[in-house]
Amino acid sequence: MTLFLAAFGGIAVHLLNLVELQNIPKDRRPDFKDWLYWLPFMVSPALAAVVAFAYEKSGTSLSPILAMNVGASTPLLLRSLASASPFKKPIDPGAGA
Numbered sequence: 795m796t797l798f799l800a801a802f803g804g805i806a807v808h809l810l811n812l813v814e815l816q817n818i819p820k821d822r823r824p825d826f827k828d829w830l831y832w833l834p835f836m837v838s839p840a841l842a843a844v845v846a847f848a849y850e851k852s853g854t855s856l857s858p859i860l861a862m863n864v865g866a867s868t869p870l871l872l873r874s875l876a877s878a879s880p881f882k883k884p885i886d887p888g889a890g891a
Contacts, residue, residue, distance in 0.1 A: 795858070795861075796846050796850060796856050796858075796861045797843040797846050797847060797861075798843075799846075799858050799861035799862050799865065800842045800843050800845065800846030800856075800861045800862065800864050800865035800868075801839035801840070801842050801843045801846075801865060802839070802862060802865060803842055803861065803862035803863060803864065803865025803866040803867075803868075804838040804839040804840075804841065804842030804843070804865040804866065804868055804869075805835060805838060805839045805842075805865075806862070806865070806866060807838070807866050807869075808834055808835050808838060838868065838869060839865070841868050841869070841872065842864065842865035842866075842868040843865075845864055845865075845868045845871065845872075846861055846864050846865065849864060
């Protein structure tokens with residue numbers, strides 16, 4: 795049940811964005827025939843379920859609302875982990891800085 799709720803949280807964010815498209819003029823709406831538009835609707839729930847599974851396997855018990863929250867925040871979590879790469883070179887401010 796936890797994985798399902800996390801996956802639902804992962805797709806809920808995209809569903810809310812889809813609902814908001816009613817406020818955008820028709821000529822500025824995305825091309826719904828493009829498969830790249832629909833890719834996040836498949837990838838986000840899967841990633842959210844994997845993150846919830848990792849929480850469960852590490853011994854953290856997720857309540858239903860927390861599982862949905864983990865699912866909804868998974869894209870932000872993964873982006874922050876990717877940006878904290880130890881392989882990035884430090885920025886050199888230059889001489890005299």
